[in-house]
Structure formats: structure tokens, C-alpha cells
Amino acid sequence: VSALARRVISVRTTVILGNVLVLGFLLLPIVLASFGAFQTEAGLLRAGGGLPTELTLANFQQLLGLIDASADSVPPLVQQFPRIFLNSLIVSVVATAVSVALGTLSAYSIARLEFRGRGAYAIILLITRMLPIIVLLIPLYLLLRQLRLLDTLAGIIIVEVGFLFAFATYILTSYFGSLPGQLEEAARVDGATRFGAFVRVMLPLATFLLSWNDFLIPLTVSISVRSTTIPVFAASFVTDVNSSYSLVMAICLLGLAPTVVLALLLHRLVVGGLTAGAVKG
Amino acid sequence: MRSSPLRPIAGIGRSVLAVATRDWGAGQLAFLLNLPAVVLTALVVVYPLVYALNVSVNKFGLAELRTGGGPFVGVANYLTVLSDPIFWDAFQHTLIFSAASIVLMLAGGLAIALLMDPRDVWIAGVTRAVVLVPFAVPPVINGLMWRFIYDPNLGSLNAFVHTIGLTAENVNVAGSTTLALPGVVVAYVWRTLPFSVLLFHAALRSIPRELFEAARVDGAGAFRTFWSITLPLLRPTIVVILVLRTAFAFAAFDEIFAVTSGGPGNSTWVAAWYTYSYAFRYSDLGVGAASAFLLTAVVLVLGMLYIRLLYRRTEY
Numbered sequence: 001v002s003a004l005a006r007r008v009i010s011v012r013t014t015v016i017l018g019n020v021l022v023l024g025f026l027l028l029p030i031v032l033a034s035f036g037a038f039q040t041e042a043g044l045l046r047a048g049g050g051l052p053t054e055l056t057l058a059n060f061q062q063l064l065g066l067i068d069a070s071a072d073s074v075p076p077l078v079q080q081f082p083r084i085f086l087n088s089l090i091v092s093v094v095a096t097a098v099s100v101a102l103g104t105l106s107a108y109s110i111a112r113l114e115f116r117g118r119g120a121y122a123i124i125l126l127i128t129r130m131l132p133i134i135v136l137l138i139p140l141y142l143l144l145r146q147l148r149l150l151d152t153l154a155g156i157i158i159v160e161v162g163f164l165f166a167f168a169t170y171i172l173t174s175y176f177g178s179l180p181g182q183l184e185e186a187a188r189v190d191g192a193t194r195f196g197a198f199v200r201v202m203l204p205l206a207t208f209l210l211s212w213n214d215f216l217i218p219l220t221v222s223i224s225v226r227s228t229t230i231p232v233f234a235a236s237f238v239t240d241v242n243s244s245y246s247l248v249m250a251i252c253l254l255g256l257a258p259t260v261v262l263a264l265l266l267h268r269l270v271v272g273g274l275t276a277g278a279v280k281g
Numbered sequence: 282m283r284s285s286p287l288r289p290i291a292g293i294g295r296s297v298l299a300v301a302t303r304d305w306g307a308g309q310l311a312f313l314l315n316l317p318a319v320v321l322t323a324l325v326v327v328y329p330l331v332y333a334l335n336v337s338v339n340k341f342g343l344a345e346l347r348t349g350g351g352p353f354v355g356v357a358n359y360l361t362v363l364s365d366p367i368f369w370d371a372f373q374h375t376l377i378f379s380a381a382s383i384v385l386m387l388a389g390g391l392a393i394a395l396l397m398d399p400r401d402v403w404i405a406g407v408t409r410a411v412v413l414v415p416f417a418v419p420p421v422i423n424g425l426m427w428r429f430i431y432d433p434n435l436g437s438l439n440a441f442v443h444t445i446g447l448t449a450e451n452v453n454v455a456g457s458t459t460l461a462l463p464g465v466v467v468a469y470v471w472r473t474l475p476f477s478v479l480l481f482h483a484a485l486r487s488i489p490r491e492l493f494e495a496a497r498v499d500g501a502g503a504f505r506t507f508w509s510i511t512l513p514l515l516r517p518t519i520v521v522i523l524v525l526r527t528a529f530a531f532a533a534f535d536e537i538f539a540v541t542s543g544g545p546g547n548s549t550w551v552a553a554w555y556t557y558s559y560a561f562r563y564s565d566l567g568v569g570a571a572s573a574f575l576l577t578a579v580v581l582v583l584g585m586l587y588i589r590l591l592y593r594r595t596e597y
Contacts, residue, residue, distance in 0.1 A: 011503070018396040019404040026411055029471060030418075032437045033426040049432070049440030102321070105314040115311035128326050130525075130584040132532035134556050135573035138336060138566050139329035142346075162325030165318055213419035215535050231421040231535075238425070238539055245429050252422045263417035267410045 030256070036249030044246055059250035077236070078247065080225045085254070088229040091153055091218070092211040095160045099207050102161065103168025110169070111176030122173065128166040137220045144221060151223040159217050164207050171206075175199045205266055209259045230255040337570035346566065358571035368572065371550040378466055378551055379530035385470045386526055387519060390477030397478075398485055409482075416475035424539020427468035431455050431540070455541050458548040465549055468536045473529075477522045484518040485511070524587040528580045552576045 036044060038055045047053055061067045063081040109115065110122050140159055141150070149155035215231040222228045228236075234255055237248045337358055345351035362368050397408040415423075430436050431454035439451055454464040488511065496506045534553040541549040543558065550558075556576060560569030 012402065015396055015399055015402050016404055018392075019402070019408050022393050022396055022408050023404070023411065025471075026408075026414055029423075029426050029430060030414070032430050035437065036429050036435070044435050047435075049435055049437040050444075102318045106318045109311040109314045113307040113311045113314075115308040118311070121315070124322070126587075127581065127584055128322065130528050130580060130587070131326070131330075132553065132573065132576055132580055134532065134534060134553050135333055135570070135577050136326070136329040138560055138570060139332035140325065142332070143324075143329060158321070159325050162321050165321070169318075209417060213417075215419070215421045231419045234419075234425055235421045235539065238542060245432065245435055248425055249429055252425050255422050256418045259417040259419070260414050263413040264411065267413055 030253075030260075033249045033252055036245050037253045039246055041244065041246045059247050060254070062247065063250055063254060077225065077228075077233070080228075081233070081251070081254075083225060084228050084230060084233045087153060087227060088212060088255075089258075091156050091160070091229060092208050094153075095157045095164055095211040096204050096207040098157070098161045099164035099168045099211075100204055102165040103172050103203075106165065106169040107172030107176050110173050125166040125169050128163060129170055133163065133216050137216060140217075141220050150221060151227045152221070153227050155221045156218050156227060156229070159221065160211050160214060163217075164210060167210065168203060168207055171199065171203050201266065205262055209262065212259050333570045333573065336566055337574055339567055341565075341567035341570070343564045346564070351567070354567070358567040359575070361568050362572045362575060367547055367550060368555055370547055371552055371555040374462060374548075374550055375531060375552045377462060378469075378533065379527055381463070381466045382470050382473070382530045382533075383523060383526055385466070386474055386477045387522060389470070389474050390522070391481050391515070393474070393478045394481035394485055398482065412478055413475050415472045418472055420472060420535030421539050423472045424468055424536040427464070427471075427536070428455060428540045431464055456545050458545055461541050461545060461549045465537050465540050468540055469530070469533055472536070473526065477526070480518050480522055481515065484515050488514050520590055521587075524583055524590060528583045528587070531580050531583070532576065552579075 035047070035049075035052050037059055038057070039047065039052050040054075040056055040058060043052065043054055043056070058067070062078060065079060065082060106121075106125070110118055144150045144155045144159070147155075149158065213231065214229075215235065218227065218229040218232045219235065222232055230251075234248070234251050237244065237251070338353060338355055339345070340351040340354050340357075342351070393408070393412065397405045397412060399405050418426075430438050433439055433451040433453040433456070438454065442448060442452055452460070454460045492510055493506060496510055501509065532553050533551065534557065537543065537549055537551055537554055538557075543550045543554045552572070553576065556569050556573040558569075559565045559572060563569075
């Protein structure tokens with residue numbers, strides 16, 4: 001019987017079943033969070049974690065200011081959601097642009113120029129990348145207070161760039177290092193190599209993602225809605241999340257949407273590009 | 282033209298041009314290219330690091346935060362941390378959290394990479410398309426999602442457990458001293474797993490096909506091929522994941538903050554939560570900074586290991 005069973009459950013069937021399980025694992029948490037986002041708080045209680053009985057867009061309408069939320073017992077900050085979303089967008093876009101620009105300059109010099117202290121500089125950048133940010137929060141708070149940058153988007157951007165450009169440099173150094181000197185000219189004429197295209201699209205995406213998802217730096221800098229970003233806003237519900245799960249899950253879905261959509265749009269490049277880069281190294 | 286207001290600007294333009302076309306030495310050019318980055322690193326990394334070191338050897342509470350400095354106390358804050366049983370609890374939780382996360386990341390990452398590798402299976406392409414999704418979710422939001430899934434009254438985990446008849450009681454993952462830490466590990470691994478999947482995927486694709494052909498000709502089965510060819514060739518990838526992800530797992534904070542906030546009791550206190558609690562909840566910044574440096578020391582040792590392995594990797 002076992003020999004027969006082994007033949008029936010072929011490798012192909014195992015792979016298909018395995019992929020079904022993996023897809024469930026990858027997507028189920030977001031589906032379950034949607035259960036919360038698309039129901040009312042009362043509906044949630046009735047469903048008790050099971051399949052939703054009635055769906056509603058009320059949570060999203062409240063967050064986007066499409067219906068007047070002031071009548072309900074909704075925290076006033078909820079009405080500021082569009083502004084907070086915009087804050088996150090400004091921080092991530094500006095931090096990405098500056099980090100990639102600075103990272104390009106640094107990576108070029110590390111990969112191409114012989115200068116004293118090059119090795120030490122590269123190691124400092126790698127340490128910057130691995131340093132637990134929590135160790136720096138107190139001094140950063142005091143520093144930004146001194147510079148009058150507390151509760152400003154500029155304050156968040158400056159600190160984030162300090163860490164993100166090290167990440168960009170790290171990725172770009174391996175890119176510059178992978179191109180032989182005489183090929184550089186040809187690559188510039190051609191446009192780019194495959195790995196070059198990968199870096200050019202992937203690096204800004206990854207940097208944007210790291211900035212958008214960052215929590216501890218904006219948590220330290222923001223005081224009011226002026227500089228609140230999505231993760232800080234979502235985290236403000238942690239203490240009393242139990243009373244407003246449906247609204248919080250709607251915030252979560254809108255907060256994860258930009259980076260998840262980017263990841264989906266660019267999966268082909270990421271999976272293919274990483275392979276192209278890895279073949280060389 | 283001589284009296285034109287544009288004249289100084291033209292002058293600046295000329296000097297910029299002169300600077301740009303000058304034959305720069307490598308050192309000078311490197312200095313110029315890195316000047317903004319170095320200034321920024323000094324401002325937001327090096328200066329705060331030195332400042333934090335100073336805080337860690339001073340008495341530094343709320344009053345000192347206002348005045349900007351307290352009396353020097355030497356290693357007293359470090360001794361406070363090292364003699365605190367809760368710190369050792371947190372250290373133990375950090376070790377368990379990191380070890381469990383890394384093992385799951387390696388085993389799960391390799392399994393998913395192998396499953397999504399075949400080009401002739403349609404659904405494997407779907408997996409490749411969505412495999413990055415968890416990695417893109419902001420960590421705090423990830424934590425809140427899992428907190429909702431774990432909720433004893435509204436969460437789907439309980440509904441599922443009741444449906445399959447595992448138990449009729451309400452399971453409160455985030456509120457249980459035994460389940461809270463595994464619950465946080467699951468949330469953390471869900472988000473970080475795609476990182477190792479991608480590295481394994483790239484490594485698998487870079488193994489020359491001829492090796493597998495040769496193995497088949499020699500009569501090796503699928504398992505034997507995997508054990509003798511695939512796994513040894515994946516060793517560098519495994520080492521990179523091991524060291525890099527251990528460094529990150531040691532400093533994990535966001536999911537723990539969102540799912541359990543260290544509770545119940547101190548059953549999910551990890552190193553980063555200990556630091557956060559002392560610095561921002563108990564306002565004992567000196568002790569917070571001292572514990573942060575102990576955490577940093579562990580992470581930097583792992584970082585050095587990583588650098589050494591990277592250099593060794595580039596040798597062949």
C-alpha cells in the first residue's frame with residue numbers, strides 16, 4: 001500500500017499542495033485583518049472571529065473623512081488620517097531621494113577610489129546598519145530638541161537619512177564593485193546591465209519601504225499630528241485597541257497598502273534581479 | 282555687463298566650473314563626495330552614540346533630562362542592570378525569541394524557496410508573485426494584525442480552534458504566560474520569512490543545472506541530491522541569514538510592542554523592550570542607556586562576525 005501511495009502522491013502533487021499551504025500562510029493574516037476592517041464593531045462581536053455576516057465601508061469612510069465621524073465616539077485624531085498618510089508619504093519620498101543620492105556618492109568612492117580610511121569607513125557604515133536604533137533614541141530626542149526639530153517632518157527625515165543612506169551605500173557598493181572598470185563606460189552607453197536596472201528600481205523601493213515602515217524614529221520625533229506617521233498613528237491604539245478593532249484594522253490595511261502594492265508590482269524584478277546579482281557574487 | 286547684477290553669479294559659475302574640471306586626487310574627491318554623508322553620520326549616529334555612552338555612566342532621570350546632565354556614577358547603571366533579575370529574564374526571552382525565529386526562518390525559508398522554484402508549476406509562479414507581501418507590511422501594523430487574530434473574543438484563531446474542536450475554552454494568546462512568546466515569534470517570523478526565502482531562492486537558481494544532471498546520471502535520488510549537492514552549496518547563504526537575522530532579532534521591538542507590550546507580567550520582555558521601558562516608561566535614562574549598550578555589544582560582536590564572513594566569502 002505504501003509503495004502505491006508513494007506513486008500516487010507524486011512530487012508534482014506535493015509541490016502543488018505545498019504551494020497552496022504557503023499561499024495560505026502568506027496571505028491569511030491580511031485576509032483575517034480585512035475581516036476586522038470591513039465590519040462594524042458590533043458586527044465583529046457577532047461574528048466572533050468567524051466569517052463576516054455583513055460588510056461595510058464605514059471604517060474607511062470615517063478615516064478618509066467621507067462621513068462625519070465627530071458624532072460617534074471616535075478619537076479626534078482619526079479625522080486627521082489623510083494628513084497623517086500625507087506625512088508618511090512626504091517623509092518616505094524625501095528620505096528615499098536624499099538617501100539614494102548620498103549613498104550613490106559614498107558607494108562610488110568606496111568601490112572606485114583608493115583613499116585612506118576606506119576600509120574603516122565601509123565598516124562604520126555597516127555598523128550603522130546593524131546598530132540597534134533604540135540605543136540612540138534618548139540622545140536623538142535631546143539633539144532634535146536643541147535644533148528645534150522636534151515634532152517636524154524635517155527632523156524625522158534627517159535622522160532616517162542618517163541610517164538609510166548607509167543601507168543604500170551598502171547595496172550600491174556591491175553594484176559598483178560588480179562592474180569591471182572598463183565596462184562602466186559601455187554600461188553607461190547601454191543604459192544599464194540587468195543588475196543595474198535591478199539596483200536602480202529596487203534600491204529606491206527598498207529604501208522607501210524601510211522609511212514607510214519605520215517606527216522608533218518618528219515615535220521619538222513626533223509629538224502632535226504635525227509629524228505623526230502611519231506606524232506611530234497605528235501604535236497609538238495599542239493601549240486601548242480592544243474597543244476599536246474594526247477601525248484599527250482599517251488603519252492597518254490603508255497603512256500597509258502602499259508598500260504591499262509596490263512589492264506586488266515589482267516582484268518579477270526582485271526575484272529575477274536578486275538571482276542575476278547572486279550569480280556574480 | 283560690467284555693472285550687471287548677474288556678475289557675481291557668473292563668477293560663482295566660473296569657479297564651480299574650475300573646481301569641477303580640476304584634476305582631483307582620489308583622496309580629495311572621496312572627501313568631497315562623502316562630506317554630506319560624513320557630517321550626517323557624525324550628527325545622527327556618532328554624536329548620539331557618544332552621548333548615550335555618557336548617559337549610561339551618569340544618574341539620568343526626568344530632572345536631569347530638563348537640566349541636561351546628572352552626576353557621574355561610573356558603572357553603577359550597568360551593575361543595576363546586571364543585578365536585575367528582570368534583565369536576565371528579558372535576556373533569556375531574547376535568546377529564545379531569536380533562536381526560535383532563526384530556526385523557523387531557515388527551515389521555512391528553504392522549504393518555501395524549494396516549493397516556489399519549479400518553473401513548470403503554475404501555482405509556484407503565484408507564490409513567487411506574492412512571497413514579498415509580508416515583508417512589505419510595517420512591523421507595528423503586523424503586530425496589531427496578529428493581536429487582532431489572537432484576540433480571545435473577536436479573533437479568528439479562537440474561532441478556528443473552536444471549529445476544529447481543539448478546545449471549547451477561549452484561548453488568549455497575548456494574555457497567556459506560556460503562549461505569548463510563541464505568539465510574538467509567529468508574528469515576527471511571518472513578516473521576516475520572505476527575506477530568507479529570497480536569499481535561498483537566489484542561491485538555488487545560481488546552482489549550475491549540470492550538477493543535478495550529473496547526480497541523476499549517477500543514480501542519486503531526489504533526497505540524496507538535496508543532501509549531497511544542494512545543501513552544501515547553500516551553506517554560505519545559511520551563514521549570512523544566521524548572522525544577519527540574529528543581529529536583527531536581538532533588537533526586535535515593534536511586534537512585541539504591538540502584540541503584548543511585554544506582558545503578561547514580564548513574559549515577553551526582551552532586551553529592546555527592557556531598554557524602552559527603563560528609558561521611556563520609568564524615565565530612568567541612565568539604566569536604559571546602560572542596557573542598550575549591553576544589547577549593542579552583543580549585536581556588534583555578531584556584526585564583526587558578519588563582516589569577517591563577508592570578507593572570506595569574497596575570496597573565492
